[in-house]
Amino acid sequence: MMSAEDILSNGTREGCLEPERGKSPELFERIFDNMNMLIAYMDRDFNFLKVNGAYAKAGAHEPEFFTGKNHFDLYPNEENQVIFRRVVETGEPNTVLARPFEYKEYPERGITYWNWTLQPVKETGGGVSGVVLTLYDVTEQVRAEKHVRQAHAELEARVQERTEALSHANQALQSEIAERKRMELELENHLSRLDTLLEISKLVMAEKTIDGLLQQTADAALKLVQANVAVCGHGFENEAFRILASSRGAGMPGCPPGENFTIRRGGVYLDVIEKGETLRLNREELTGHPNWWGLPEGHFSLDGLLAVPIAGEEGSHNGLLMLSDKVEGDFTEEDESLLQQLAALASLALQHIEAHISLERSNREMQDFTFIASHDLQEPLRKIQAFATRIEQKYSGLLDATGTDYLHRMVKASGRMQQMIIDLLAYSRIATKGEPFVQVDLEVTASAVLSDLEITIAETGAQVEIGPLPVIEADALQMHQLLQNLIANAIKFHKPGVAPVVKVCCLNGSLAENGLAPAASRPKAAGLLSMVTLAIEDNGIGFEEEFTGRIFQPFQRLNSRCDYEGNGIGLAICRQIVDRHGGAVDARSAPGEGSKFIITLPRKHNGDERVH
Known part of the structure; x- marks a missing residue:
């Protein structure tokens, strides 16, 4: 059986105090404010970041009153401050039972008693970024216990003085026990209904x-x-x-x-x-x-x-x-x-x-648009190419050198445009025409890619080293395309006169541990999954890292088409594939020092794609 406090405890350990992406902030606020327990979220210096309605009401203020104020400026207590600091330093929660407290600004309330728990809020790296304080008012329970003890003492005194008083005191005690049992039963029923709500929520x-x-x-x-x-x-x-x-x-x-x-x-x-x-x-x-x-x-x-x-x-x-x-x-x-x-x-x-x-409707519309666009755009191009070929075959003798040059340029430009349309169609189909995720051995996939690139490798004298690679759940065809695009790029952009050397391996540890990319660059949904990190490294011409974001955009090039062929769509397709798999892609490079592309992919998925 899980209580509301258990659920909150789990949330603080996993850093889930903020709503997940795509989920309604209104829902989070409603649940947060409707909780009966008193909740205060503070940074590691104990400045209030957010309190719920119950906490604000207990202090006779609006929730906004607390934001930015320090807890110990409002409620100074050296003993509590030591406990708070220990939780931040050790990352371990602390629970205190029936702690007396007196509102100095409201002396008419008298002494109240509280059960409270302080939970650390941990960052992805394990550091403590703040704390969550939850409190339950047990004043009535403490007073009832004191009342029971007092009644018991009076009962003993009355037994000594008058035997007749024993019956009346015993009845009062039995009545109080019955009331407490009734309250315990109500609490048990309430917790049971919360458990039922939790099970229902899954359905x-x-x-x-x-x-x-x-x-x-x-x-x-x-x-x-x-x-x-x-x-x-x-x-x-x-x-x-x-x-x-x-x-x-x-x-x-x-x-x-x-x-x-x-x-x-x-x-x-x-x-x-x-x-x-x-x-x-x-x-x-x-x-x-x-x-x-x-x-x-x-x-x-x-x-x-x-x-x-x-x-x-x-x-x-x-x-x-x-x-x-x-x-x-x-x-x-x-x-x-x-x-x-x-x-x-x-x-x-x-x-x-x-x-x-x-989203499904948008995907269908995109597929329809892609088909229409590719068909309608390619048809005029085919006519341009056909008529250009006829002119070249039948009337080339009537053209001077300039006219012939113009004709050749027109043919080449139409060919490039046709290839761009084909590339754009391939790019759009990554998300809409993908296959279900299956178990994919990336080492086998990489070997198949080398077989496809056999001629290119032989012509350039390239040396491609494939290290041990893991098995993951993925679209097999898209994994092949991903590795082929990255390895082919590494071979293509080699230094003149230098044989390309390409290394493909699986890195140990996270991106941050390898000094490659901040953890924040990974998708939130993938943060809860076991990830693998791949690296494709080469000794090629490299590039300025300030252009890293640009190279993953469609039809973006850093080099002249005269020096290196292509339309600049390969890396954009790579990013589309990685995004569809809930991963991330990054690159490290410097001019003349080669490039290193880093890919993170989940080993398994949470059911977003059907695994066969």
Whole structure:
């Protein structure tokens, strides 16, 4: 069983206090601010970076009040400061139980007691960049314990004085024990519901379709809050709300997906959507609500209502998750909080699905455009080349030297343009025409590349050394193209009169450990994966490192076409391939000193591509 504190602890160890790329900052803020525990995020000098609403409320301030202020300027305590500094220096968390505290500016509160934990926030390299302080108010618990001890002492005194008082004291003690057991049971139930929410979140986030997501969300809501009716819809159009998913308890009448309710502006349902606010009403509050206009004829009556908005693409509220008829009693604040968290997860998953749908649509449009562009552009070129060839064959005798030179230039230029179109088509197909990821032995792939380059190697006298290379999950054809482009480039850009020497190997350690590239250059998604680092090194002409970014752009060249043939598309294709695999590419070079291209690639993938 994992508590909210465990989840936060895991997050601080992995540096996950900020939302992941592509995920909604609004969702992160909502979860952060809705946590009941007090949370403060500080830098390593204990200056506040961010606090949640509960922390700010405890200090009777707004969250912005704390930003930039030092914790020990506000709450000086030498003993605590020693503990805080030790956590920063050792990187080990520290927990303190029932620590007394008194708000000097609010003496009327008296002494309060707190359980608090200080967790280090670690950087990728292991250094501590800050700390997260989480606090639980246990004042009532401490006071209750003191009260029990005092009651017990009084009981002993009364036993000595009067036997009759024993019965009354014993009853009071039993009542207090029963109350504590009740509180413990409530806490256990709350933690159990949080565990249920965690399991549900995995199912919700795994959904790939909007209909499946909404049905999963409706089913989850029914289980999480213990209600009898759950409906979930997405999309208000023409003032009509379309239910896309519903879930019912045993014996409840059904409401099949697709049923339409005509909603007039200002009704209870649209209030939730238009205002983006949660609505929690019991039966009397619902029927007496000024915006409640009843139900369609023949519809069963609703015993209470709990509704939260769902945010779709770009965070706009255009969906609804609604519960009614709780199994026992009315909907509570805890029910509301849990449903808000579920709706937030559903919103995030919905945005991901919509973004994926949009991406697929863009890819299809790109494929269509690429086909049309390549066909329509190549057809006029073929005519230019055909007519130029006819002129050269039939009318070359009528042209002077200048005319003949112009004709040759036109033929060569059209040929270059045709090759650029072919290269551009190949470049665009990296992401849209890739194959599923499979187990690829890069050493075998490199050997196949050398076989393909056999003639070039023989003509240049090149020496290519292939070291031990790993097996990874990748697109086999694209790995072949990646290594072939890099090795061919290393051979092509050799010094005049010097035989090229090319070395291909796998480096040990990370990029940073090899002094090749900062860790920040690696994709966030790949940061959690086991990575391999490849190096392709040559003794060629090299280049100024300030042009490193430029050489990976399409049709960018650093050398004259007269000196070295090509259109400048090879390295751009390499970057496209590496990006598709969730890796990174970098280069180190100096004029006349050769070049070293460094590639990082994940050994395995998290299911973004199907592995065969």
